[in-house]
Amino acid sequence: xxxxxxxxxxxxxxxxxxxxxxxxxxxxxxxxxxxxxxxxxxxxxxxxxxxxxxxxxxxxxxxxxxxxxxxxxxxxxxxxxxxxxxxxxxxxxxxxxxxxxxxxxxxxxxxxxxxxxxxxxxxxxxxxxxxxxxxxxxxxxxxxxxxxxxxxxxxxxxxxxxxxxxxxxxxxxxxxxxxxxxxxxxxxxxxxxxxxxxxxxxxxxxxxxxxxxxxxxxxxxxxxxxxxxxxxxxxxxxxxxxxxxxxxxxxxxxxxxxxxxxxxxxxxxxxxxxxxxxxxxxxxxxxxxxxxxxxxxxxxxxxxxxxxxxxxxxxxxx
Ligand code: SER
Numbered sequence: 001x002x003x004x005x006x007x008x009x010x011x012x013x014x015x016x017x018x019x020x021x022x023x024x025x026x027x028x029x030x031x032x033x034x035x036x037x038x039x040x041x042x043x044x045x046x047x048x049x050x051x052x053x054x055x056x057x058x059x060x061x062x063x064x065x066x067x068x069x070x071x072x073x074x075x076x077x078x079x080x081x082x083x084x085x086x087x088x089x090x091x092x093x094x095x096x097x098x099x100x101x102x103x104x105x106x107x108x109x110x111x112x113x114x115x116x117x118x119x120x121x122x123x124x125x126x127x128x129x130x131x132x133x134x135x136x137x138x139x140x141x142x143x144x145x146x147x148x149x150x151x152x153x154x155x156x157x158x159x160x161x162x163x164x165x166x167x168x169x170x171x172x173x174x175x176x177x178x179x180x181x182x183x184x185x186x187x188x189x190x191x192x193x194x195x196x197x198x199x200x201x202x203x204x205x206x207x208x209x210x211x212x213x214x215x216x217x218x219x220x221x222x223x224x225x226x227x228x229x230x231x232x233x234x235x236x237x238x239x240x241x242x243x244x245x246x247x248x249x250x251x252x253x254x255x256x257x258x259x260x261x262x263x264x265x266x267x268x269x270x271x272x273x274x275x276x277x278x279x280x281x282x283x284x285x286x287x288x289x290x291x292x293x294x295x296x297x298x299x300x301x302x303x304x305x306x307x308x309x310x311x312x313x314x315x316x317x318x
Contacts, residue, residue, distance in 0.1 A: 004113075005031050005069055009055045009098070010076035012036040012044050014190075015117070015171075015220065017179040019074060020045045022221050033068050036077070044179070055098040062101070065110055072113040072228075073102050081121055081276050083183030084144040095147035096154070103158040103166060114166040115228055118152050118240035120213055121145035121185075122170060123281050129211075132281040134242045134288050141279045152239035159238040167227050168240035169220075172284065175304060176217030177311040185273040185280075189214055189253060193308045196257050196264050197318050205271040208251040211282035215245030216299035216307070223295055230293035237288060241295075244284035248301050256305040 006023055010016045011034035020034050024046045034047035037054060049068065053060050055077045064070070075098060084091035105111050123132055124139035138149045148170075158164035173186025180194075181187040188206050195202040206212075215223075223243060227235075248256075254266035289295040299307065312318075 004072045005033075006072045006074065007033045007035060007065065007068065007070045008047070008074045008076060009035050010078065011047070011050070012038050012041060012179070013076060014174060014176055014179045014181045015217070016076045017044050018176065018217055018221055019076070019224060020047050022225065023047075023074070026225070033064070033070065035064070056094060058097070058101045061098065062105065062110075065105060070111055072115075073111055074115045074224075075099060075102055076117060078117070079144070080182065080184035081119075081142055081144040082185055082187075082273050084147070085142060085272065085276070088143040091143050092147050095144070096151060099151050100154060103154060103164055106164040106166065107158065107162045112165060113228070114164070115224060116151065116155060116166060116168050118148045118168050118170045119144065120170055120172050120280050120284065121276075122149045122152060122240070124279050127281070129282045131283050131285045132242070133285045134237060142276055145279075155240065156238045165232055166238075167235065169224060169227060169243050169289075170240045170284075171220060172213035172215050172243060172245045174215055174217055174220050175308065177308050177315060178217070185276045186212055186214060188250060192250070192253060192257065192266070193312050194316070196261055197309065197312055197316055200261065200263050201265045201267070202254075203267045203269055204250040205269060205273050206250050206277050207268050207270050207274060208266075209249050210274065210277050211247050211249045212277055212280060213245055213247050213282070213284045215243065215297070216304040219245065219297045219299055222298075223289075226293050226295065227289075234292055236292055241289040241292070242284050242286045243289060243295070244286040245297060246299075246301050246304070247283040253301065253305070256301055257309070259302075260305065260309050
């Protein structure tokens with residue numbers, strides 16, 4: 001039987017909905033507490049408990065941890081890259097302070113393990129675009145990237161100084177059909193599928209030849225679970241692990257969609273997110289994750305496209 005009692009923040013978000021349901025499958029609904037800012041939505045989470053809470057409310061979060069005797073936290077609540085540019089100070093507060101609160105609780109022995117997502121947004125100027133390694137200089141140019149870079153350093157600090165078991169992945173753009181993404185730069189690669197089915201056309205705010213690393217949600221969830229299940233002594237990265245997934249441009253993704261929906265057309269009109277995309281790598285070297293905890297992927301661009309269209313057609317009743 002499981003001895004873990006899990007709290008997930010951001011449980012109704014793009015990652016949270018899917019991760020919560022997988023954690024329920026593994027640990028049982030009684031051992032999973034979902035939480036978020038919004039009202040509980042029965043169709044979104046199979047966890048036995050839901051706490052509607054603002055993760056910035058440190059006292060309330062601490063109480064929830066105590067009340068449910070939580071051992072493990074998946075702290076997903078965050079403001080993504082696009083939205084963070086519009087609310088920089090709020091983004092900094094939300095993306096950093098609750099993480100520190102959880103690290104403090106782990107230091108005190110209240111919880112034993114934390115997962116916290118970082119992002120390819122930590123990368124920036126002065127590095128090659130392709131096959132970006134784990135230890136390159138981090139030079140983010142966005143509010144989101146700065147907050148993730150600082151968060152990574154805090155994770156490493158709490159591990160080095162206090163032995164806190166906090167684990168992290170630099171997620172690339174995440175593609176999924178269950179819950180829409182919100183406020184990210186890579187979100188075009190999700191929106192495009194909705195529009196392809198509903199309208200047979202899509203206007204991309206990222207230009208045609210801008211490549212970014214992407215990952216299908218199924219692979220992202222499995223990677224997260226693998227990292228969390230790995231023996232602590234096997235982990236060599238205590239900031240955040242690089243994850244590559246696949247790499248494609250809007251033009252390449254449109255060509256894949258056209259194979260399934262021949263009448264689909266894409267057009268391009270860059271907005272402020274183009275500059276963010278240009279500051280990020282095109283592809284990532286994730287060989288350390290592969291070595292440390294057996295990372296592997298199931299979906300390439302064509303399998304992902306087929307699976308997205310199949311599931312979205314069912315969801316949208318098209
Ligand atoms: N998907 C995120 C974003 O675009 C990157 O981590 O903000």
